[in-house]
Amino acid sequence: xxxxxxxxxxxxxxxxxxLTPVFLxxxxxxxxxxxxxxxxxxxxxxxxxxxxVSGINNTLEALQKExxxxxxxxxxxxxxxxxxxxxxxxxxxxTATLFLEALLQLSLKWLVGLFFTGSTLALVVGLAYFLWxxxxxxxxxxxxxLTEKL
Numbered sequence: 001x002x003x004x005x006x007x008x009x010x011x012x013x014x015x016x017x018x019l020t021p022v023f024l025x026x027x028x029x030x031x032x033x034x035x036x037x038x039x040x041x042x043x044x045x046x047x048x049x050x051x052x053v054s055g056i057n058n059t060l061e062a063l064q065k066e067x068x069x070x071x072x073x074x075x076x077x078x079x080x081x082x083x084x085x086x087x088x089x090x091x092x093x094x095t096a097t098l099f100l101e102a103l104l105q106l107s108l109k110w111l112v113g114l115f116f117t118g119s120t121l122a123l124v125v126g127l128a129y130f131l132w133x134x135x136x137x138x139x140x141x142x143x144x145x146l147t148e149k150l
Contacts (some may be wrong), residue, residue, distance in 0.1 A: 039077040083126030090119035
């Protein structure tokens with residue numbers, strides 16, 4: 001199980017092996033940064049709509065429709081962030097498990113595989129929700145034609 005004689009080379013190798021998946025965390029962190037930025041813009045637009053009583057060309061019905069669309073996008077973006085964060089947590093579990101496996105000389109490959117597969121699937125779901133939110137955003141934006149000459 002756990003040996004009192006610890007070889008420095010073994011510990012260094014264990015740390016090196018365990019830190020390899022951490023590079024995946026950097027990529028996930030970048031994705032989360034983009035997702036949270038989009039969520040912030042959705043929330044800001046929702047606040048603006050809530051605070052504005054009526055616009056020049058906006059009816060109450062149009063504002064309500066946009067508010068519902070923003071609420072749907074907020075929920076989807078939030079789910080994307082949750083799944084991507086869960087993916088990052090599972091990568092951390094891969095790192096810890098690899099380190100413990102090498103340090104304690106246990107065979108935890110099945111657990112590493114489980115955590116890594118879970119992390120990958122969670123990231124796929126998070127990215128799918130992110131793509132869904134982007135598609136909703138682009139379909140809800142309509143650029144009006146100019147009626148006046150420039």
